[in-house]
Amino acid sequence: MKFKLRIWRQPNTLIKGRFEEYEVDDVGPDESFLEMLDMLNEQLIANGGEPVAFDHDCREGICGMCGIMINGVAHGPKAATTACQLHMRHFKDGDVIVVEPWRAKAFPVIKDLVVERAALDRIIQAGGYISASTGSAPDANSIPVPKPVADTAMDAAACIGCGACVAACPNSSAMLFTAAKVGHLNVLPQGQAERFDRAVLMVDEMEAEGFGGCTNIGECAAVCPKEIGLDFIAMLNREYLRGKLKGAGSRNA
Amino acid sequence: MADTADTQTSKAPEPAKTILDAKTPDGPIAEKWDKARFDMKLMSPANRRKFRIIVVGSGLAGGSAAATLGELGYNVDCFAYQDSPRRAHSVSAQGGINAAKNYRNDGDSIFRLFYDTVKGGDYRSREANVYRLAQVSNNIIDQCVAQGVPFAREYGGLLDNRSFGGAQVSRTFYARGQTGQQLLLGAYQALARQIHAGRVRMHTRTEMLDLVVVNGVARGIVTRDLRNGKIERWLGDAVVLATGGYSNAFYLSTNAKGCNVTAVWRAHRRGAYFANPCYTQIHPTCIPQSGEHQSKLTLMSESLRNDGRIWAPRQPGDTRAPGDIPEKERWYYLEERYPSFGNLVPRDIASRAAKSVVDAGHGVGPRRNGVYLDFADAIERLGVNVIRDRYGNLFDMYENITGENPYEVPMRIYPALHYTMGGLWVDYNLMSTIPGMFAIGEANFSDHGANRLGASALMQGLADGYFVLPYTLSNYLAQAKLEPLTTDHEAFRAVEEEVNGRVERLLKANGERSVDSYHRELGQILWEYCGMERSEEGLKKALELIPTLREEYWQNVRVPGESEELNQSLEKAGRVADFMELAELMCIDALQRKESCGAHFRSEYQTADGEARRDDENYAYVAAWEYAGDGRAPILNKEPLTFEYVALSQRSYK
Structure with missing residues (x-):
């Protein structure tokens, strides 16, 4: 050819x-x-x-x-x-x-075709984790996770952080990326303690990095190589709103 | 107990060396790690913040180590050549991670995981290390679950397990076909938390080009910023290499394109011994090469062999479509040769059999370079839906890559380089022969002997990073007498000058051939003579070809562009230069090991029925090579291996 x-x-x-x-x-x-x-x-x-x-x-x-x-x-x-x-x-x-x-x-x-995507890492650094230092964990089976919940977490966790969602979005929003991480951790029992802080801190960081807002166009999900769905964005919006109402996101670390 | 290598490059015999001391603690094996931990010097939290640790690599081993050291209060500098620590090659592991939880109540235990790993490694690993690995395997699963790793669950909400790689117990934890990705994201998120807390400084798109040793102690590294070519010096109180394996020496492998041996090789040249470089694992179920321009090979999970039947046409040179070949003209060679294990024989045996069948002219596909993995019987027996449930994502991946539908025509498979058991020699504390320099994960040699079992690589990377290194490194720092230094020290200046010299030399060669064309040629030599089957004659041939190729490379390579910019040709050029040196050591090691064990198969040393024949009397040792200078034969040092808990026996799968 x-x-x-x-x-x-x-x-x-x-x-x-x-x-x-x-x-x-x-x-x-x-x-x-x-x-x-x-x-x-x-x-x-x-x-x-x-x-x-x-x-x-x-x-x-x-x-x-x-x-x-x-x-x-x-x-x-x-x-x-x-x-x-x-x-x-x-x-x-x-x-x-x-x-x-x-x-x-x-x-x-x-x-040429190489771009700097460190901004995505900084969104994770703002709160995309569960604070569980090495050595502090209880036995793995002491935290049962219903299978549908684990499956939903896995659907979101499949994100590979490539940035296609941002590139496809007319607003250059990183909502799908952010929603995938919040979706992964916020549905799990282990993720509850930091749930609202996580949503607020990550969205605030996303905005500070210069990504645009979400206007529900859906280009992001259409190009996502891991088929992360828009329902996670809906979930992030709920988590963020509830977090804001609770005054979450003011902690420092 | 040392002798010089039997090679043509050898010039003068080197003085004998003493036996390497692994510093394994005394006492019963189950108590060694507890005893070692109790005997360690502790470091107070207030003192930890006075130390700076360099971690090179951000995969399962490096990422987990950097995060844990940060949590303990050390200052950490972590380096990755990728644009994010989340992309390290651990991300590609599919199958799962082993642990001795015995959640299935099927007779598993720490001792059994230890036993299986030592036996699977064909009795060429260090018992005490493997036992510790099995012990901490359970802590890893606890830790990962606490971080939110979405392991597969049963309906009751408890963790699911599966059997993997021919194990007789179900001890493998998994997250769909993306276990490596999910474990890496766990470590990456822990690392992100420490970056945010200011305990870890993350340096992405930054490649280590050399190690700085001051008065015999590792004190820093020299790096190149891949964005702008800036060469920089970094000072540390200890250096941890977590830079993975060297399968890419073969050019075509299942490793990511950027995986390289440079950090490890430069450390070797500065005094770190390289152990068992000839132990390279070849995975039997990969998609065969489709064209001259192919850049890498893709692995298909070995779980496919649970239901697929492997065959080739009985008649060499048979070019009929698979469907046109009648049953009696199909050669189910594994089922015929190994009636009891059949298609489920271990990786090394399945791989060698496929090669011999293809070499004898029975290969299939447009390039006659594969064998069939056929699901027709399984589909007839179980129905297409069961097969789709079990392997749907793998079948889709196969179809995406080859354009053929494996529900209708048999898959074509062929072995490919996948993992390297060899690596930097480390003692029980994971420290190399350079004080202050540690090697963890695939970069070291310690736990898998001559053959790694499935689902054990993820276990080892995280064991080293989360649960072993943080202890042993603290113990080292608590006792080390480190002289105050800055990066203005003469040693840093000299190393930086050498690094600059190499970069300049590569750019100035301005020859006729691209880096990739040399890399392919090197890969072909290794695959032919130091691949699945090795012989004295072939290895000697390779040891003539490689130095000649290397010499030509430095004269005739063409690296366009400048050093002060993003220059991917230059990045590759430095890596290939180091692969060229390593390749020679791999062949020297394979030549001196006059036995067959695990993934190392020497055609002269086989049983009457073609199986590997070990020589425990003469070769039950770790071969740890010492760099002796350019143009001089490397020196062989030995760490004798003793087996107190697992009796030496011959593997049989007939």
Whole structure:
């Protein structure tokens, strides 16, 4: 297969970027999108050019490191899939493919398709945990968790933190990401003690980082590679509101 | 008790070394860890905040260690090459984590988990370490549940278990097929809490490029900021390496693309012994390579072998579609060779059998590089819904990658590099041969011997990080006489200069070939001669090829771009340079070990029916290699292994 690529090139955060056009040939249908970019990079290196920088690591859809806009869609055309698990058989020979980085105020471009997502880590640091220092835990089976509750927690905990939800959202909101962590921990019995502080602190941090608000558009859930549902956002809204009414979120650590 | 390596690079014999002392406590095995903990010097909370600890790596071992050390009150600097600590490769583990809880009342115990792990490692691990691992396994599950790890539950709300990797008891805890991810998120969240509290400074997109040793004691590291190329010096009172394994030396493996040996290898060159580098595990059920441009291999959980039947066409070169091959022309080679275990033989045996079948021309698929894993019988026996319940997500993943529907045509599988049991030599306290430098998780060698059992890697990473290192590191700091230093010290300056020199040399080579093309070639040499089956002849061949390739690499590699920017080619170039050196040591180690054990199979040392033949009389030791300088043969040091609690026996699966 042969493709024409329009790829965003940007040397660093300060210099303005632009699209460049490339062609790759002899791409096999079983190759992944990132392997196709590898081929392009080998070609660029051989011809004395500069390879395209893009983030990736596990290449099996679980680490959340890869993330690019492919023809305007976060992670590309196939639902419930990360860019590394997207294969070229989903494209047609001769297609023109536009490749861009995540675009959001809170995700500055470092180079080409690589963005800084540390803001997501800081949302977790604000309260996305259960304070249980090593050694303090009771026997694991002393805290029964009904199976449906454990399953709901797991559905939310499947988030890989890739940032596709932010990139897809017209407001660049990180609500789905934040809701997934609050949803994971707030339904569990172990998470009750810090429940309202967690919701308030994380949402406040999200806003401080420059992510936008949620206006229930739903693009986030549509592109989420782990199919995290909008119901978690509804839950976060409830937790946040109740937390605010209780005056939660004022603790320091 | 030491001798020099039998290689062509050897120049002069090195002086003999003493036997390595593992500092294992005395007394009955069940009491050793308690005794060790009681004998340790304590550090008061007020004094802990005077110490700074460097932790390199943020996976299960590094993340749990950094979080726990922060909770204890130490100042911690934690480093990760990824953009977030949550992405470390532990995240990819699917199957589960073992613990001796005996929640199933099926006869499990700490002693049985210990016994199974020593036997599974083919009697090449240290008994005392493995016993401690089994002891703390239960604390790990408690800790993870308290953090909110969503393990699978039964309807009564209690924890579910499954049997895994051929174990006769159900001791594996799991969170769907994402156990590694969920355990890592637990450690990551604990780490996030300490970052927020100011106890841990997290340095993402930062790679350790060398270790700084001052007067024989590890005191810091030199790193490169991957965003802008800035080289920096970091001072610490101790250094902990939690940087994972080295499967990526083979280029194609199930490891994440960034996994590398640089931190470990640089520490080795500074004086840390490297133990058992030839113990590399090959997982039997991965998706075969589909093309020349393939960048990594994907593992399919070994639980698939519970219901799938493995076969290949009996006739070599048979290119008919699987459905057109009649039953009597199908070769169920595992069922024929191992009637009692059949398709469930251990990883090393299943992998070797697949390779021999493909090598003999029976391979299937467009590249003739796999064997079938067929669910047709299971679907007929149990119905498609049962199979979908058990393996639905794996079948979907397979179809997504290959474009073939495994409900209708058999899966194609082939073995791939997956885990490395070898690593930095550490004593019972997880300290390397450099005082003040510790190695935890896959980066050390200690617990899995010559073969790791399924669901044991997650257990070891968290055991080291949550429950072992925090004690042994405190004990070290409480007694160490550390000289006051700053990063202006001559040793830091010299190391930084060396690091800069290497970066510059790679950029200046400006040759003809890309880093990846060399990495692929190195991988092919290792796979061919130091992979699933090794021979003296092949290893000697590899030991000719590797130094030649390495020399060419430094002359002819092309690394575009500059050092003062994000430069992924440069990152890879440094890592591949270190893999080139490690690869030679792997082959030297495989050559000196004139026996077959676990994942190390030497074709000269097998039983009449083709099974691994151990030589306990001569090789029941840990081979700990000492770096002797460039162009000089490494020195072999030995830690003899004694087995007081698990009787040595031959494994049989017939």
